[in-house]
Amino acid sequence: xxxxxxxxxxxxxxxxxxxxxxxxxxxxxxxxxxxxxxxxxxxxxxxxxxxxxxxxxxxxxxxxxxxxxxxxxxxxxxxxxxxxxxxxxxxxxxxxxxxxxxxxxxxxxxxxxxxxxxxxxxx
Amino acid sequence: xxxxxxxxxxxxxxxxxxxxxxxxxxxxxxxxxxxxxxxxxxxxxxxxxxxxxxxxxxxxxxxxxxxxxxxxxxxxxxxxxxxxxxxxxxxxxxxxxxxxxxxxxxxxxxxxxxxxxxxxxxxxxxxxxxxxxxxxxxxxxxxxxxxxxxxxxxxxxxxxxxxxxxxxxxxxxxxxxxxxxxxxxxxxxxxxxxxxxxxxxxxxxxxxxxxxxxxxxxxxxxxxxxxxxxxxxxxxxxxxxxxxxxxxxxxxxxxxxxxxxxxxxxxxxxxxxxxxxxxxxxxxxxxx
Numbered sequence: 001x002x003x004x005x006x007x008x009x010x011x012x013x014x015x016x017x018x019x020x021x022x023x024x025x026x027x028x029x030x031x032x033x034x035x036x037x038x039x040x041x042x043x044x045x046x047x048x049x050x051x052x053x054x055x056x057x058x059x060x061x062x063x064x065x066x067x068x069x070x071x072x073x074x075x076x077x078x079x080x081x082x083x084x085x086x087x088x089x090x091x092x093x094x095x096x097x098x099x100x101x102x103x104x105x106x107x108x109x110x111x112x113x114x115x116x117x118x119x120x121x122x123x
Numbered sequence: 124x125x126x127x128x129x130x131x132x133x134x135x136x137x138x139x140x141x142x143x144x145x146x147x148x149x150x151x152x153x154x155x156x157x158x159x160x161x162x163x164x165x166x167x168x169x170x171x172x173x174x175x176x177x178x179x180x181x182x183x184x185x186x187x188x189x190x191x192x193x194x195x196x197x198x199x200x201x202x203x204x205x206x207x208x209x210x211x212x213x214x215x216x217x218x219x220x221x222x223x224x225x226x227x228x229x230x231x232x233x234x235x236x237x238x239x240x241x242x243x244x245x246x247x248x249x250x251x252x253x254x255x256x257x258x259x260x261x262x263x264x265x266x267x268x269x270x271x272x273x274x275x276x277x278x279x280x281x282x283x284x285x286x287x288x289x290x291x292x293x294x295x296x297x298x299x300x301x302x303x304x305x306x307x308x309x310x311x312x313x314x315x316x317x318x319x320x321x322x323x324x325x326x327x328x329x330x331x332x333x334x335x336x337x338x339x340x341x342x343x344x345x346x347x348x349x350x351x352x353x354x355x356x357x358x359x360x361x362x363x364x365x366x367x368x369x370x371x372x373x374x375x376x377x378x379x380x381x382x383x384x385x386x387x388x389x390x391x392x393x394x395x396x397x398x399x400x401x402x403x404x405x406x407x408x409x410x411x
Contacts, residue, residue: 037131049205050212059222059243066243069216071297074209075201076166079133092131099127103135103304106142110311113146 037095038088039070044077045084127301134304137166141288142308144173148183149280157189164190165197167302169295172268173287176275223260223296229360230298231267232260237353245357248350264294267368274372282318285309286371293368300331300360303367310367318374327366330359 038055046053050070057068083091127134140163147156157177164170177186202210223232224242237245240256251259271290275283288306292298313319333356355362 035130037133040131049209050216061221061243062241066222068222069219071213071216071220073166073198073201073213074205075197078200078204079136095131096128099131099133099135102139103127106135106138106304106308107311109142110308110315114312114315 037092039068040072040077040080041084041088041091041095043070044080049074049077127304130301132299132301134299134301137163137302138304138307140166141170141284141305144186145280145284145309148186148284151182153177153183153186154189156183157186157191158193160186161190161193161195162197163305165194167305169291169298169302170288170305172272172291172294173284176272176283176287179272179276220297225297225299227300227360228297229300229303229364230293230295231263231361232296233298234358234361235260235263237358238350245353246348246350248354260296268294271368271372278374279377281309281312281316282371282374285313285374286368289364289368289371293364298364300364303331303364306367306371310371313371313374316377318377319370320373320375323366323370323373327363327370330363330366333359 035055035057039053042053042055043049043051052067052069058065059068060066080095083095086094140159143159144156144163147153147159157174160170160173160177164174174187174190177183177190198210223230223236224240224245225233226244228236235256236242238248239251239259240247240253241250268290271286275287278286285306288309292302292306310319314324
């Protein structure tokens with residue numbers, strides 16, 4: 001196996017822990033009512049934008065309870081409205097997939113603008 | 124990306140209006156750029172310093188008008204759907220924030236809160252009076268904000284937008300790391316141009332990549348409960364963002380000719396197809 005071939009294979013293998021890590025994050029987020037997305041989702045679904053909801057979390061600091069509340073402005077919830085019609089088990093993966101897709105598109109857009117192709121130039 | 128997937132955050136989506144502002148601005152279409160900026164500011168207030176930069180920049184003042192219009196339109200839309208009282212509720216929520224110490228808060232406020240005040244996850248070096256914690260945070264963020272604004276006056280649009288977005292996050296009371304996506308396009312552009320100091324980029328990348336690892340969470344919550352941990356590696360997101368702030372501040376100027384107001388021309392691409400990108404990629408080991 002040539003050196004180039006080994007380097008290419010190593011680069012591809014490097015993606016495995018990245019994908020596994022992201023999948024793990026996704027599973028944890030899914031099990032915890034969608035965490036921050038859950039706050040937005042329940043707020044939109046129930047029509048109570050800033051009330052405590054099933055995804056709200058709380059911690060204690062020196063005996064005082066602190067609630068992590070939703071801090072997004074009202075117009076942001078318009079983005080979540082289309083998903084609020086679905087159960088969170090469906091809405092959450094759709095939302096996260098959209099974010100991953102949008103992230104990849106953003107990076108690809110920069111490469112396209114810079115090099116005229118969607119990936120870094122070959123050495 | 125970990126925070127985006129784990130928490131379901133939307134930083135990458137929000138990065139598009141900021142990218143539109145940057146791209147339209149660098150090609151001199153400041154009014155349209157301002158509209159996008161206003162839309163982004165209406166969603167995340169910490170981006171407001173970018174509007175201040177446009178005001179200081181003589182050729183970009185029309186962007187301030189655009190940003191006012193963009194923000195007003197977005198707020199009007201929200202008020203039409205959810206009612207104006209929803210905005211009063213939102214302002215009340217913002218005023219009730221006290222969780223600056225959050226692990227993913229990469230701003231100087233987060234670092235100071237973790238290090239000098241009580242928090243559920245971190246051990247403070249010492250407990251300072253809350254007025255000192257706020258005072259120190261306000262002082263540092265003001266100094267860095269002003270220095271960044273002054274620096275942005277003398278550099279091209281690419282560097283200025285990268286610097287100001289990172290500085291805005293760094294100075295914001297809640298500078299969650301997943302909003303780092305907002306700075307990614309101009310930072311990536313500078314890096315591909317070979318303009319960012321490689322060592323700072325490497326340090327920033329290592330610090331940002333180490334934080335989402337499970338071992339980091341374990342060490343922070345159950346393991347290393349010391350003040351110095353909170354001060355140093357426990358606040359890795361803060362140090363990573365600081366490294367990128369310095370990288371954007373010290374980015375090298377373009378090769379004598381600022382192309383801050385114009386996209387790269389096709390002729391330039393032909394004559395220099397890789398620019399500094401290949402050099403940067405090689406330096407960081409991305410290419411052999």
